[in-house]
Amino acid sequence: MPKKVLLVDDSTTTLMMEEMILKQRTNYECVTAKDGLDAISRAVVETPDLILMDVVMPRMNGFEACKRMRLQASLRETPIILVTTCGDEEYVEAGFQSGCSDYITKPIDGFELVTLLQNYLGE
Amino acid sequence: MNDFQERMLPARMSDDSNSPTELEGKISVQQAGDQAKVFAARMRLQKAVDQADALDAIREIAVNLIGTEEVAVFKIDKKRSELWLYWSFGTDPNKHSVLEVCREPRLPEVLSGKPVFRSRFSTENLLSTDDPVSALVPILVDGSPAAVIVLFRLFPHKMGIEPVDKEICEVLSNCAGRAVEPYHSR
Numbered sequence: 211m212p213k214k215v216l217l218v219d220d221s222t223t224t225l226m227m228e229e230m231i232l233k234q235r236t237n238y239e240c241v242t243a244k245d246g247l248d249a250i251s252r253a254v255v256e257t258p259d260l261i262l263m264d265v266v267m268p269r270m271n272g273f274e275a276c277k278r279m280r281l282q283a284s285l286r287e288t289p290i291i292l293v294t295t296c297g298d299e300e301y302v303e304a305g306f307q308s309g310c311s312d313y314i315t316k317p318i319d320g321f322e323l324v325t326l327l328q329n330y331l332g333e
Numbered sequence: 334m335n336d337f338q339e340r341m342l343p344a345r346m347s348d349d350s351n352s353p354t355e356l357e358g359k360i361s362v363q364q365a366g367d368q369a370k371v372f373a374a375r376m377r378l379q380k381a382v383d384q385a386d387a388l389d390a391i392r393e394i395a396v397n398l399i400g401t402e403e404v405a406v407f408k409i410d411k412k413r414s415e416l417w418l419y420w421s422f423g424t425d426p427n428k429h430s431v432l433e434v435c436r437e438p439r440l441p442e443v444l445s446g447k448p449v450f451r452s453r454f455s456t457e458n459l460l461s462t463d464d465p466v467s468a469l470v471p472i473l474v475d476g477s478p479a480a481v482i483v484l485f486r487l488f489p490h491k492m493g494i495e496p497v498d499k500e501i502c503e504v505l506s507n508c509a510g511r512a513v514e515p516y517h518s519r
Contacts (some may be wrong), residue, residue, distance in 0.1 A: 223394060227352055227398065318366075320363055321362045
């Protein structure tokens with residue numbers, strides 16, 4: 211059974227790009243959500259193997275969504291990778307405080323994305 | 334090594350691809366990633382439903398695919414002597430409201446329809462402003478430049494404009510007409 215990845219971003223451009231890369235280079239199944247609130251409900255229903263989530267989004271940002279996901283028993287151990295515009299240590303540390311497992315910076319590099327996800331999910 | 338570095342190391346270690354096979358694999362994934370970016374940019378612009386959506390598409394592409402949160406669109410006046418700020422994101426609109434073509438040596442090239450990029454190690458700015466300009470991209474409408482997209486400062490971790498960014502800028506140049514000419518057909 212293919213591993214399932216939940217992609218969360220309010221940008222349709224980013225979702226399209228991430229989905230294309232993962233469909234071409236992995237056999238992961240992709241599901242999408244467009245903001246933090248939407249992501250929580252999708253994650254509870256879909257129970258993905260990994261969540262790749264933007265930080266800056268309307269309604270609920272990635273940090274807050276990450277915190278709330280960690281309160282759900284079914285999502286406590288799910289790897290959550292945050293997509294940030296900033297790789298500063300303080301900013302990344304804030305991500306880890308919210309409970310994320312890792313981070314990747316924009317603009318997303320295809321090789322870095324695939325490698326990172328394979329480290330968590332296997333090939 | 335501090336806690337922060339220790340946590341980041343395992344996930345980053347496999348970035349070291351040294352054997353030819355690994356290198357080929359890396360290049361292949363890289364190419365797929367680049368193609369996905371160019372395709373996503375084109376699709377987003379072509380599916381823009383109206384002018385506001387097309388401007389938002391430019392913002393999305395600049396932030397998510399190229400790597401800058403400072404972008405502006407200038408319309409070219411009929412005499413082609415000045416460019417007027419039309420829309421901007423992440424920049425002070427009062428700072429860059431008009432660009433005079435005679436004072437900007439790189440603009441004539443852009444007005445001929447060619448994007449201009451700041452090379453990675455160049456100290457020369459593309460416009461006479463304090464803010465670093467990374468690219469000047471003409472928006473073509475019916476084959477002629479109608480406006481210019483200015484991409485300012487890149488994200489600090491981004492070293493410069495890369496080949497894939499130039500391809501994305503070509504897409505912006507050819508497919509962003511609706512952002513400045515609302516009734517322009519795609």
